[in-house]
Amino acid sequence: xxxxxxxxxxxxxxxxxxxxxxxxxxxxxxxxxxxxxxxxxxxxxxxxxxxxxxxxxxxxxxxxxxxxxxxxxxxxxxxxxxxxxxxxxxxxxxxxxxxxxxxxxxxxxxxxxxxxxxxxxxxxxxxxxxxxxxxxxxxxxxxxxxxxxxxxxxxxxxxxxxxxxxxxxxxxxxxxxxxxxxxxxxxxxxxxxxxxxxxxxxxxxxxxxxxxxxxxxxxxxxxxxxxxxxxxxxxxxxxxxxxxxxxxxxxxxxxxxxxxxxxxxxxxxxxxxxxxxxxxxxxxxxxxxxxxxxxxxxxxxxxxxxxxxxxxxxxxxxxxxxxxxxxxxxxxxxxxxxxxxxxxxxxxxxxxxxxxxxxxxxxxxxxxxxxxxxxxxxxxxxxxxxxxxxxxxxxxxxxxxxxxxxxxxxxxxxxxxxxxxxxxxxxxxxxxxxxxxxxxxxxxxxxxxxxxxxxxxxxxxxxxxxxxxxxxxxxxxxxxxxxxxxxxxxxxxxx
Amino acid sequence: xxxxxxxxxxxxxxxxxxxxxxxxxxxxxxxxxxxxxxxxxxxxxxxxxxxxxxxxxxxxxxxxxxxxxxxxxxxxxxxxxxxxxxxxxxxxxxxxxxxxxxxxxxxxxxxxxxxxxxxxxxxxxxxxxxxxxxxxxxxxxxxxxxxxxxxxxxxxxxxxxxxxxxxxxxxxxxxxxxxxxxxxxxxxxxxxxxxxxxxxxxxxxxxxxxxxxxxxxxxxxxxxxxxxxxxxxxxxxxxxxxxxxxxxxxxxxxxxxxxxxxxxxxxxxxxxxxxxxxxxxxxxxxxxxxxxxxxxxxxxxxxxxxxxxxxxxxxxxxxxxxxxxxxxxxxxxxxxxxxxxxxxxxxxxxxxxxxxxxxxxxxxxxxxxxxxxxxxxxxxxxxxxxxxxxxxxxxxxxxxxxxxxxxxxxxxxxxxxxxxxxxxxxxxxxxxxxxxxxxxxxxxxxxxxxxxxxxxxxxxxxxxxxxxxxxxxxxxxxxxxxxxxxxxxxxxxxx
Numbered sequence: 001x002x003x004x005x006x007x008x009x010x011x012x013x014x015x016x017x018x019x020x021x022x023x024x025x026x027x028x029x030x031x032x033x034x035x036x037x038x039x040x041x042x043x044x045x046x047x048x049x050x051x052x053x054x055x056x057x058x059x060x061x062x063x064x065x066x067x068x069x070x071x072x073x074x075x076x077x078x079x080x081x082x083x084x085x086x087x088x089x090x091x092x093x094x095x096x097x098x099x100x101x102x103x104x105x106x107x108x109x110x111x112x113x114x115x116x117x118x119x120x121x122x123x124x125x126x127x128x129x130x131x132x133x134x135x136x137x138x139x140x141x142x143x144x145x146x147x148x149x150x151x152x153x154x155x156x157x158x159x160x161x162x163x164x165x166x167x168x169x170x171x172x173x174x175x176x177x178x179x180x181x182x183x184x185x186x187x188x189x190x191x192x193x194x195x196x197x198x199x200x201x202x203x204x205x206x207x208x209x210x211x212x213x214x215x216x217x218x219x220x221x222x223x224x225x226x227x228x229x230x231x232x233x234x235x236x237x238x239x240x241x242x243x244x245x246x247x248x249x250x251x252x253x254x255x256x257x258x259x260x261x262x263x264x265x266x267x268x269x270x271x272x273x274x275x276x277x278x279x280x281x282x283x284x285x286x287x288x289x290x291x292x293x294x295x296x297x298x299x300x301x302x303x304x305x306x307x308x309x310x311x312x313x314x315x316x317x318x319x320x321x322x323x324x325x326x327x328x329x330x331x332x333x334x335x336x337x338x339x340x341x342x343x344x345x346x347x348x349x350x351x352x353x354x355x356x357x358x359x360x361x362x363x364x365x366x367x368x369x370x371x372x373x374x375x376x377x378x379x380x381x382x383x384x385x386x387x388x389x390x391x392x393x394x395x396x397x398x399x400x401x402x403x404x405x406x407x408x409x410x411x412x413x414x415x416x417x418x419x420x421x422x423x424x425x426x427x428x429x430x431x432x433x434x435x436x437x438x439x440x441x442x443x444x445x446x447x448x449x450x451x452x453x454x455x456x457x458x459x460x461x462x463x464x465x466x467x468x469x470x471x472x473x474x475x476x477x478x479x480x481x482x483x484x485x486x487x488x489x490x491x492x493x494x495x
Numbered sequence: 496x497x498x499x500x501x502x503x504x505x506x507x508x509x510x511x512x513x514x515x516x517x518x519x520x521x522x523x524x525x526x527x528x529x530x531x532x533x534x535x536x537x538x539x540x541x542x543x544x545x546x547x548x549x550x551x552x553x554x555x556x557x558x559x560x561x562x563x564x565x566x567x568x569x570x571x572x573x574x575x576x577x578x579x580x581x582x583x584x585x586x587x588x589x590x591x592x593x594x595x596x597x598x599x600x601x602x603x604x605x606x607x608x609x610x611x612x613x614x615x616x617x618x619x620x621x622x623x624x625x626x627x628x629x630x631x632x633x634x635x636x637x638x639x640x641x642x643x644x645x646x647x648x649x650x651x652x653x654x655x656x657x658x659x660x661x662x663x664x665x666x667x668x669x670x671x672x673x674x675x676x677x678x679x680x681x682x683x684x685x686x687x688x689x690x691x692x693x694x695x696x697x698x699x700x701x702x703x704x705x706x707x708x709x710x711x712x713x714x715x716x717x718x719x720x721x722x723x724x725x726x727x728x729x730x731x732x733x734x735x736x737x738x739x740x741x742x743x744x745x746x747x748x749x750x751x752x753x754x755x756x757x758x759x760x761x762x763x764x765x766x767x768x769x770x771x772x773x774x775x776x777x778x779x780x781x782x783x784x785x786x787x788x789x790x791x792x793x794x795x796x797x798x799x800x801x802x803x804x805x806x807x808x809x810x811x812x813x814x815x816x817x818x819x820x821x822x823x824x825x826x827x828x829x830x831x832x833x834x835x836x837x838x839x840x841x842x843x844x845x846x847x848x849x850x851x852x853x854x855x856x857x858x859x860x861x862x863x864x865x866x867x868x869x870x871x872x873x874x875x876x877x878x879x880x881x882x883x884x885x886x887x888x889x890x891x892x893x894x895x896x897x898x899x900x901x902x903x904x905x906x907x908x909x910x911x912x913x914x915x916x917x918x919x920x921x922x923x924x925x926x927x928x929x930x931x932x933x934x935x936x937x938x939x940x941x942x943x944x945x946x947x948x949x950x951x952x953x954x955x956x957x958x959x960x961x962x963x964x965x966x967x968x969x970x971x972x973x974x975x976x977x978x979x980x981x982x983x984x985x986x987x988x989x990x
Contacts (some may be wrong), residue, residue, distance in 0.1 A: 207706050
């Protein structure tokens with residue numbers, strides 16, 4: 001815990017105040033007055049992102065409107081060795097947009113234009129502050145949409161999605177952000193404007209676009225994104241199956257995939273998650289079930305009918321105690337309502353909760369559920385499990401009370417152990433939320449020193465001074481050697 | 496031309512002979528005698544890859560059998576500043592495996608084991624020298640296959656596919672190598688063994704796996720690859736449509752994609768290509784057509800029936816003069832036979848031919864065909880066009896006679912101009928063959944100096960001394976400034 005918590009920097013520190021005054025003076029030479037925030041009450045709203053356990057006031061906040069302003073801001077910070085943290089909507093769950101007390105918080109909130117939408121090429125070129133859902137809304141008149149749909153899609157921005165390589169319930173079929181972005185324009189810390197990717201299937205040279213997507217603001221600042229649009233499927237239908245045993249549900253997931261079916265979404269919730277969701281939104285879930293699966297099939301009407309039948313048969317054969325098929329779109333959305341509300345639903349039954357994000361091979365699902373339950377008992381903390389089961393991305397929610405002394409710390413330790421369990425069974429410590437500051441210690445478990453050194457070398461190729469989002473994503477060797485020496489980490493598995 | 500042609504290095508050069516003797520002595524301390532080739536007749540077979548216009552004898556050839564041997568070879572080369580060119584089957588078409596006269600040619604030909612094939616997880620873990628088709632053959636008893644299918648799939652190896660990010664006729668639906676590889680183990684020039692990727696959908700840290708795939712042997716040497724396997728589709732059917740006008744065929748491609756259909760393959764051939772193919776393999780193509788389209792649909796039996804009907808209707812509506820649907824697998828394979836034999840077919844009607852590889856937005860197809868025909872007349876060189884039309888990847892084949900003075904040079908100049916036309920219309924200079932040495936000048940047109948500088952910085956993060964496959968893939972600033980100053984390049988479009 002103490003290793004994760006960053007040192008809080010005093011906003012009033014005299015030396016930083018002097019730095020602030022100086023930078024503000026320079027910024028004001030090319031930015032309008034409403035684009036530079038320097039008072040404590042002005043910068044307060046930016047002190048955290050969706051991982052609100054960590055808070056830090058930024059040195060100051062800038063809200064540029066143009067690419068040229070972004071270039072000048074970054075050139076200035078580069079010349080003065082001032083760290084820069086870029087921020088979209090601040091909905092991220094791993095603390096990737098946590099400010100630096102000695103650094104500039106660069107908000108892309110004013111980059112909200114859809115620059116071009118080409119229904120023929122099925123692409124949209126947008127500014128980074130455009131909300132994820134706004135792209136689909138703009139594309140809807142053409143029968144098109146943007147596929148990745150993180151739970152926060154009503155608020156989160158495409159720039160943030162690029163930074164975190166966001167997913168969503170449909171990424172099993174339609175992929176993550178990296179599979180749905182064709183090109184990115186970015187500004188380097190030195191103020192250079194660079195374009196990565198192209199509208200073609202492949203591009204020559206190293207694939208810097210894929211490298212950049214998911215790089216958590218550490219390689220450059222996104223100023224334009226070209227996304228792929230997909231045709232809205234003719235029809236979608238959902239199936240809800242209940243199980244008296246979590247392992248049977250896990251096995252059913254494998255059966256569906258093994259049958260060659262790629263559902264648009266394949267989600268799993270365990271007993272505690274089902275009950276919390278049902279109490280909250282009354283979706284009609286069977287509250288006595290140990291687990292439910294929600295499987296959505298989309299495509300042409302004929303395809304959907306055929307695959308829904310096959311999935312029903314597989315679910316019944318796998319021991320489901322009940323299988324329901326949505327009769328219309330209203331019922332389909334009702335099936336999803338509880339799943340989509342699972343996080344706030346858990347928030348109602350516990351003073352606080354901590355949402356984890358790990359990925360495991362599908363075959364390890366039963367083992368990971370069993371060992372998570374054991375650890376839950378060991379730590380005396382309830383855990384509700386919500387899964388993007390089809391792609392093995394799990395979101396255990398640890399229920400705790402931050403007002404009880406030591407409970408936050410125990411929660412974080414349990415969370416860390418769950419992530420390390422993911423690595424142990426051959427998975428990874430993140431599915432779609434990124435590393436940020438939250439999982440930086442677990443990076444020491446996921447990667448060996450040579451691999452981490454390679455990450456740092458790539459970082460230096462973009463940002464030799466290490467000014468972009470320092471302290472996030474990739475741990476220093478010093479942090480890892482300290483983490484590995486902690487007494488309770490002797491049983492961990494650095495590979 | 497003179498800028499592309501690398502300086503040939505004399506195999507007998509006394510200083511290099513001394514270097515060779517010294518390195519061979521050191522290599523023999525840990526390699527068996529059959530793993531080091533140093534005589535001219537022994538190294539001759541390695542003097543070129545599929546781009547046989549460029550030839551160079553390597554300093555020596557090593558054929559290691561184990562990862563540890565690869566590590567020791569690279570450590571030795573790193574310590575002695577000796578360049579290293581890795582080679583799979585040598586089927587590449589852009590000269591990516593062209594040896595260096597002052598460097599070691601590292602063949603992965605002995606890494607031919609399939610280490611693991613997991614039908615449940617649908618993955619195969621293989622050594623880099625395993626042939627592309629051998630993976631599908633090994634997976635066939637489980638009803639699975641490996642999707643990317645370059646024309647050379649019977650010979651090319653998965654390590655080479657990773658280096659070039661290879662595609663194939665099915666990549667429209669199933670993606671390139673980067674979309675079908677889950678993990679790569681590589682050895683750095685310093686001899687470190689690093690693993691990139693994971694069996695999960697996402698991995699934390701920078702996406703070095705995507706960066707590495709397609710990096711043409713310039714960042715490290717692949718020693719193990721984990722690929723995704725897909726279920727063999729229940730059924731596949733092909734449709735052949737003839738057109739009296741190339742632009743109509745181009746429009747039909749757009750219509751199919753716009754209808755939301757993603758064919759397993761969607762290929763186009765123009766008149767000269769049709770005639771050459773028909774004369775060669777007698778596939779029954781309509782030789783009076785200006786263009787043909789071959790569209791393959793795969794999936795469940797029901798899906799295929801439905802989509803084939805829709806495609807037929809679209810093709811007829813787009814003005815096809817004839818539409819044939821394959822009645823059985825024999826007829827389907829017959830439709831493909833001519834397409835797959837197009838390159839050797841053209842080889843029969845011309846003493847030499849040069850296969851280009853560029854990608855354009857689908858909407859630019861008619862314009863690019865028209866302007867290619869104009870340039871063909873301007874240079875007095877015939878061009879046959881073969882396209883992966885669905886994804887805009889074109890393979891113009893320039894017919895020439897290397898024995899006619901100046902004709903190879905004119906061919907290369909025409910090829911370069913076709914690639915630059917691809918860039919001008921918003922496309923890229925490679926679809927699936929890589930840059931290698933062939934397209935290195937066009938990289939100066941595709942990218943601006945800042946972008947190229949970023950490529951070099953990333954390269955330096957892996958290989959600071961620049962020993963891995965030097966001179967390929969990414970041009971030096973000096974080369975680009977020389978190329979941009981050539982008198983006939985004043986009309987080009989560096990962006």
